[in-house]
Amino acid sequence: MELIDHLALGFSTALSLQNLAYAFLGCVLGTLIGVLPGLGPLATIAMLLPVTYTLPPVAALIMLAGIYYGAQYGGSTTAILVNLPGESSSVVTTIDGYQMARRGRAGVALATAGLGSFFAGCVATLILAAFATPLSELAFKFGPAEYFSLMCLGLIGAVVLASGSLPKAVAMIVLGLLLGLIGTDVNSGAARFSFDIPELTDGIDFVALAMGMFGFAEIIANLEQKEARETFTDSVTNLWPTKEDFRRMIPAVLRGTFLGSALGILPGGGAALASFAAYSLEKKTSKYAHEFGKGAIEGVAGPESANNAAAQTSFIPLLTLGIPPNAVMALMVGAMTIHNIQPGPQVMTSNPALFWGLIASMWIGNLMLIILNLPMIGVWVKLLTVPYRFLYPAILVFCGIGVYSVNNQTFDVFMAAGFGIIGYLFLKLKCEPAPLLLGFVLGPMMEENFRRSLLLSRGEFSVFLTRPLSLGLLIAAASLVAIVALPSIKAKREEAFQEE
DSSP, rough: OOHHHHHHHHHHHHTTTTHHHHHHHHHHHHHHHHTTTOOHHHHHHHHHHHHTTSSSSHHHHHHHHHHHHHHHHHHHHHHHHHHOOOGGGGHHHHHHHHHHHHHOOOHHHHHHHHHHHHHHHHHHHHEEEEEEEHHHHHHTTTTHHHHHHHHHHHHHHHHHHHOOOOOHHHHHHHHHHHHHOOOOOTTTEEEESSSSGGGGTOOOOHHHHHHHIIIHHHHHHTTSSSSOOOHHHHHHHHOOOOOHHHHHHHHHHHHHHHHHHHHHHHHHHHHHHHHHHHHHHHHHHTTGGGGGGTOOOOHHHHHHHHHHHHHHHHHHHHHHHHHHSSSHHHHHHHHHHHHHOOSTTTHHOOHHHHHHHHHHHHHHHHHHHHHHHTTTHHHHHGGGSOHHHHHHHHHHHHHHHHHHHTTTHHHHHHHHHHHHHHHHHHTTTOSSSHHHHHHHHHHHHHHHHHHHHHHHHHTTTTTHHHHHHHHHHHHHHHHHHHHHHHHHHHHHHHTTTOOO
């Protein structure tokens, strides 16, 4: 009964004209970003962070959330029609989705992706609503020691579950933690690692770092890509799957939904990991394994359901514990910080309209997206004909104005440009920059809780081991490290991302 009351408050908030408009705007932008290859939700949310400064907090978060899960929908369009993923979580959709398009079944592939995404998004949002209250109540029992241990688990999980080299992921996490130390010490008030630069006494600006690493760097990298692509727009005719298609896709959608919902909650998880895992699961369990890679409908239904479910449930640790499980959620922390909102369980009690309004907006957004994506496929595909050389100068100007508008400092623009070059170098070195952002966001929070724990325990480091919940979290973190070090697990981890 309490949940129904909370959802009633959420829908009354989300259904206001202003919030509906921003939910629609977020869904449109998300679909647009998903369709345009190279511009993922990370880069776009980073670009739009300055814009949200002028918006009401609820509207800002609803719009940014719409961009995130909207990109999961749009990414499947280019994956199927152009064989080029618009978003990283749509990489595996290209394998069978594009082959379906080549066989004249592009419409069925797009409908499968859309319907699977809609179902998964709705179920995952229901899971988010159901688990929000009990997890928030648990979070109130956390002290500084428990929060420090939880963040340790989060960072280790981000390393273990990230694609690519483990040593590189560790290096990026450590670099992010070190960048988070720059600024003024909370306890002593002394400037640290600022090199007598006045602008650095408050630390590195989050927007400048995010915009540079994910906005400018992605733009520079995408300028290297060729524009000539083969599309299958003519074969988008019959959108409705046959009875046989439904018989094969429904079990895949169900498996993908629940697998994605579970992986989205994990630290370091998210939509990309969920889609890879779902594809591997479908390939191993399907009776039609020989069709995978040649146009199996399960190869579209499973991953597309999984990535949308994971996109929704990744909000659970952010909203209930205040811990971002992936880089996109770290950007959401930045958006909340801009509006002086402290992420965590207190949001539910101090600002219930924001908390439940955001959750309710996800159902509304999913409905908007299914309407936006299927009937308007032709419109989205036409956007692919716009040459990149016209898009990127406008995006760069928008980025520069956005960074400057936060603090009205040209120093921030130069800093963002510098991080853009560094981010581009990281991409060339195949170092995933997402763990760096997680380390940067969690670093100051870890330091604050670590020092507070030692102050309360009068310098006793055993406080992290004598408190049962803290000890349990540290044991879980150590177990993750031990498990991933096993040769068999290490091989399976590399195999999970081999399609990328």
